[in-house]
Amino acid sequence: MKKEEPAAIAVLEDSDLFLQRESGQTHTPYETEQLFYSCIRAGDVERVGVLMRTLLQQTVVAGRLSNDPLRQMQYWAVCCVTLATRCAIQGGLDETTAFNRSDESILQIDRMRDPQEILRFLQSLCLQITALVRDSRIGRDAPQAVRKCLHRIQTDLHGRLTAETLAADCALSPDYLCALFKKHVGVPLSIYIRSQRLQAARDLLRTGKSLSEIAYDLGFCSESYFIRCFREAFGETPRRFRERPEPLFESEKTP
DSSP: OOOOOOTTEEEOSOOOHHHHHHHTOOOOOHHHHHHHHHHHHHTOHHHHHHHHHHHHHHOEEEOOOOSSHHHHHHHHHHHHHHHHHHHHHHTTOOHHHHHHHHHHHHHHHHHOOOHHHHHHHHHHHHHHHHHHHHHHTTTTTSOHHHHHHHHHHHHOTTSOOOHHHHHHHHTSOHHHHHHHHHHHHSSOHHHHHHHHHHHHHHHHHTTTOOHHHHHHHTTOSOHHHHHHHHHHHHSSOHHHHHHSOOOSSGGGTOO
16 A cells, blocks of 8 residues: 655656646745745744744645655655755855764665654754754854864864863963853853753764763763753753654754
């Protein structure tokens, strides 16, 4: 028995323009896509969430990429991920962060076997990428030393990140760098590093890694310290976070 197409996603039965006119079914307009991706480029999380709800209520129409419903959804999702991450780079997201997120996401999509799961994952991913664009704008007008620190933190969360190591990279004293960072970013350097590691931990928790592995990979001194920091930041333990379903919209992610 043929599987049903996921709700809110329709597939063109034929690529012939005449037949499309006859049936009244055509691709979702390019202008609509441009509006959606421009919001990702702008880092506008709220607008992206609203547009996704609206588009799915109206039904997105995609071209036929495969006769198999699962592959159809996988191919379409990969196209969306590719476009979204390139728009994120245009919006200011670090290339390494964007490309890595794209590669990881495509691998996850490749492992999925439920079209509905792929759709939910894609919704969540678009919001996450948009939030990364928004956050990447922090410190954009800051001095080069601060921007260099922000880039190092984004690309080396698994490394040894301290005021001393970052200051050495910038040829500044640790005290001066910390003062400069807080002035332009708005939070102390150590707090910012910890918050970025905790955000990364949320993603790693979805991969099935153990708590001890995540704590070690992200530079926490112990698993118990990692759990305490996570609970303070998000109001729940890492284990509880892992057990509950992944939210689709950004407003659901902040306790």
